[in-house]
Amino acid sequence: MDQALSYVKKMVVEEDNVSLTKSVTDLEMEEVVFHLGANKAQGSDSFSALFFQSSWKEGSKEVCGMVHEFFEGRSGLKELNATNIVLIPKIVKLEGVHHFRPIGLCNVAYKLIAKILTNRLMELMENIISCNQRVFMVGRMIQDNIILTHEAFHYLKNKKTGGK
Structure with missing residues (x-):
């Protein structure tokens, strides 16, 4: 340990x-x-x-x-x-x-x-508590991580192939 x-x-x-x-x-x-x-x-x-x-x-x-x-x-x-x-x-x-x-x-x-x-x-x-952790802190909610993940997948799904 x-x-x-x-x-x-x-x-x-x-x-x-x-x-x-x-x-x-x-x-x-x-x-x-x-x-x-x-x-x-x-x-x-x-x-x-x-x-x-x-x-x-x-x-x-x-x-x-x-x-x-x-x-x-x-x-x-x-x-x-x-x-x-x-x-x-x-x-x-x-x-x-x-x-x-x-x-x-x-x-x-x-x-x-x-x-x-x-x-x-x-x-x-x-x-x-890490700045990336969303619970146990006033003003932070676990739903924030869900929204961020959804936005990342939405961006990747709609990203055009090639380029940046």
């Missing part, structure tokens, strides 16, 4: 690692809490983001403490990873399991930590 990885250009430098793993500020957590979907389905903790938003003044100390414990490696992942799987019907007349769509209902603590990590990663995406 080390030999194979030696041919891969290192995209995340030590400075990037430091920014990803730096301590989370209380302000950073508050911003994330208030950007979570307030009325999304409750997870295994039986709370919605609206609960945390409406009681932020009273409960922020405990929430921030829990997030700090996670980033400092002092809390277990088992509780955070607890997720309820719910089957949502795709159609009215249900005849089999394939007519359901499973969704995971994560607890708010998990969503909070995931959003903090996502926000930090977004700052590095331009350095990590």
Whole structure:
């Protein structure tokens, strides 16, 4: 594996690692809490983001403490990873399991930590994702590649023989 990885250009430098793993500020957590979907389905903790938003003044100390414990490696992942799987019907007349769509209902603590990590990663995406890759970047869509490929084939199909 080390030999194979030696041919891969290192995209995340030590400075990037430091920014990803730096301590989370209380302000950073508050911003994330208030950007979570307030009325999304409750997870295994039986709370919605609206609960945390409406009681932020009273409960922020405990929430921030829990997030700090996670980033400092002092809390277990088992509780955070607890997720309820719910089957949502795709159609009215249900005849089999394939007519359901499973969704995971994560607890708010998990969503909070995931959003903090996502926000930090977004700052590095331009350095990590190639300019030719069309997904995972704001303003880029995979459909762009389909259109470019279609245009290339259209050009080649209509190209006159000979010449340039």
